[in-house]
Amino acid sequence: MVMSTPALLENYVAGQWVAGASRTSNTSERTALIDPVTGETLAYVSSAGLDLDAAFTFARETAGPALRALSYGERAQRLSQIAATLQTKRDDYYAIATANSGTVATDSAVDIDGAIYTLSTYAKLGAALGDAHTLLDGAAVPLAKDASFAVRHVFRPTPGVALFINAFNFPAWGLWEKAAGALLAGVPVIVKPATSTAWLTQLMVADVVAAGILPPGSLSVICGSAAGLLDRIGPFDVVSFTGSADTAATLRAHPAFTQRSARINVEADSLNSAILLPDAAPGTTAFDQFVREVAREMTVKSGQKCTAIRRAMVSVEHFDAAAAAIAERLAKTVVGNPRNETVKMGSLVSAAQKRAVLDGIAHLQAEAETLYDGNRDAVFVDAGPDSACVAPVLLGLRDGAAGKRVHDTEVFGPVATLVGYRDLDEAVVLAKRGQGSLVVSLYSNDAIAMRAPALALADAHGRVHAVDPSVGKTQTGHGNVMPQSLHGGPGRAGGGEELGGLRALRFYHVRTAVQGPAALVEALTQDAVEFPKS
Numbered sequence: 001m002v003m004s005t006p007a008l009l010e011n012y013v014a015g016q017w018v019a020g021a022s023r024t025s026n027t028s029e030r031t032a033l034i035d036p037v038t039g040e041t042l043a044y045v046s047s048a049g050l051d052l053d054a055a056f057t058f059a060r061e062t063a064g065p066a067l068r069a070l071s072y073g074e075r076a077q078r079l080s081q082i083a084a085t086l087q088t089k090r091d092d093y094y095a096i097a098t099a100n101s102g103t104v105a106t107d108s109a110v111d112i113d114g115a116i117y118t119l120s121t122y123a124k125l126g127a128a129l130g131d132a133h134t135l136l137d138g139a140a141v142p143l144a145k146d147a148s149f150a151v152r153h154v155f156r157p158t159p160g161v162a163l164f165i166n167a168f169n170f171p172a173w174g175l176w177e178k179a180a181g182a183l184l185a186g187v188p189v190i191v192k193p194a195t196s197t198a199w200l201t202q203l204m205v206a207d208v209v210a211a212g213i214l215p216p217g218s219l220s221v222i223c224g225s226a227a228g229l230l231d232r233i234g235p236f237d238v239v240s241f242t243g244s245a246d247t248a249a250t251l252r253a254h255p256a257f258t259q260r261s262a263r264i265n266v267e268a269d270s271l272n273s274a275i276l277l278p279d280a281a282p283g284t285t286a287f288d289q290f291v292r293e294v295a296r297e298m299t300v301k302s303g304q305k306c307t308a309i310r311r312a313m314v315s316v317e318h319f320d321a322a323a324a325a326i327a328e329r330l331a332k333t334v335v336g337n338p339r340n341e342t343v344k345m346g347s348l349v350s351a352a353q354k355r356a357v358l359d360g361i362a363h364l365q366a367e368a369e370t371l372y373d374g375n376r377d378a379v380f381v382d383a384g385p386d387s388a389c390v391a392p393v394l395l396g397l398r399d400g401a402a403g404k405r406v407h408d409t410e411v412f413g414p415v416a417t418l419v420g421y422r423d424l425d426e427a428v429v430l431a432k433r434g435q436g437s438l439v440v441s442l443y444s445n446d447a448i449a450m451r452a453p454a455l456a457l458a459d460a461h462g463r464v465h466a467v468d469p470s471v472g473k474t475q476t477g478h479g480n481v482m483p484q485s486l487h488g489g490p491g492r493a494g495g496g497e498e499l500g501g502l503r504a505l506r507f508y509h510v511r512t513a514v515q516g517p518a519a520l521v522e523a524l525t526q527d528a529v530e531f532p533k534s
């Protein structure tokens with residue numbers, strides 16, 4: 001699949017494939033996509049010169065009505081066809097992930113197979129909505145004493161476009177976990193993948209377009225600069241952003257949101273925690289579960305997961321035992337070129353990310369001790385010093401309350417800090433110093449002991465993941481985002497919500513109170529189903 005001569009990847013807008021910079025023959029407008037292990041140029045992207053007005057108008061006025069002419073059930077069927085189409089092309093996607101993201105096959109699977117699983121899940125959930133074209137929000141409520149005049153709340157798909165501005169770490173899943181909900185709702189999608197890994201997103205869109213599954217213009221892809229996209233966002237469009245808090249802050253200030261009231265969903269940085277409860281002493285199953293999960297989360301996708309454990313919290317008395325056990329596991333991580341089968345962890349996504357991660361480690365080391373550093377005397381398999389490989393680093397802060405940086409600096413790589421707490425109440429306080437996170441996980445030998453901290457942590461987290469010995473084989477993992485569960489988090493994590501089964505449909509709909517004669521309010525139930533709760 002990897003091209004012998006790097007090509008300029010085309011954009012798909014207004015139902016047509018269009019090259020960017022080649023229209024102006026200005027090669028300086030192209031950005032190269034680089035293999036982070038070899039430094040080789042793989043492809044180029046450019047969004048220069050695209051007719052963005054036409055792109056948005058076509059999606060809004062041609063694709064949107066065609067999508068919404070289908071029922072929810074029919075759109076669910078399209079999701080199923082998309083999943084089947086992607087399934088047949090997995091080998092191509094894995095090859096691109098290896099070359100462009102530097103990931104080993106098991107990490108590529110998190111992105112690629114995670115995308116296909118999410119689409120399949122939404123296809124099944126959406127099928128239950130059948131022939132409906134409207135979603136109802138509760139029963140009719142009389143507004144007059146004789147019940148002749150009433151109100152019923154309905155959800156209708158927003159008549160705009162869903163624009164996704166995505167992060168580099170999930171070029172496959174990042175598209176489809178959002179598009180599943182948007183397309184099921186009947187809202188056309190324009191995706192702008194992060195430039196550094198845009199190739200996989202672009203090819204998946206190309207394969208789905210070629211399969212003719214969706215009405216023309218339902219799915220567009222723009223690779224390269226985001227310049228001008230938000231200027232086209234109108235009052236009925238929605239924007240989903242995944243990326244850094246800094247970029248999110250810039251976006252939120254755009255007139256699309258401040259003046260035109262378009263809605264934006266943000267998934268941003270997060271200082272996720274894992275908490276080993278005081279009962280889970282070394283030698284117990286919960287202790288081992290915690291250790292395994294911390295090491296796994298640090299190394300899966302080289303720690304480039306928004307949900308990865310950044311702060312691993314243990315009672316001070318178990319600090320040394322936990323440090324030794326996690327370090328022992330990390331020491332087994334073979335790092336290097338993902339093409340070598342002995343390699344368990346590939347590289348970071350780019351040289352820029354490597355610099356950012358090394359800078360971040362140094363920043364944390366100003367207040368945290370280094371408990372394990374795989375980069376000391378590191379030998380990266382089949383990868384030179386210029387590769388974007390970074391080995392795992394475990395930092396430590398015995399007195400967690402004394403730290404500042406570890407609670408507010410997200411290092412987006414194979415890095416975590418072991419944080420000591422005095423009692424469980426302090427652990428809860430420390431976890432909340434992340435100012436709102438995507439996920440916190442709890443480990444105890446006693447399921448019921450996790451009730452109080454789970455509820456105490458819920459108001460600052462999008463997801464609470466609790467593990468005891470009884471779910472050793474069945475639990476889905478701290479960092480795995482399951483389509484059935486909400487993904488997102490309050491505060492620092494962006495304040496967004498995605499997935500959560502059919503709850504995902506909410507973002508792509510407008511809720512309206514229809515008031516009128518009882519007969520009209522009753523007639524609204526034709527061709528409609530109650531908004532599903534899961």
Ligand code: NAP
Nearest residue numbers: 166167168193194195226242243244247267268269270306
């Ligand atoms: P980023 O620099 O903020 O970029 C994210 C996206 O925004 C990219 O597509 C980027 O395009 C685009 N962008 C950058 N500046 C923009 C602007 N001024 N206007 C419009 N779009 C703009 O973030 P990143 O470094 O790629 O991603 C890593 C971060 O994402 C991490 O901090 C991680 O926590 C977060 N993340 C969160 C989640 C989640 O679900 N909560 C998931 C994954 C990642 P270019 O690539 O072309 O610059």
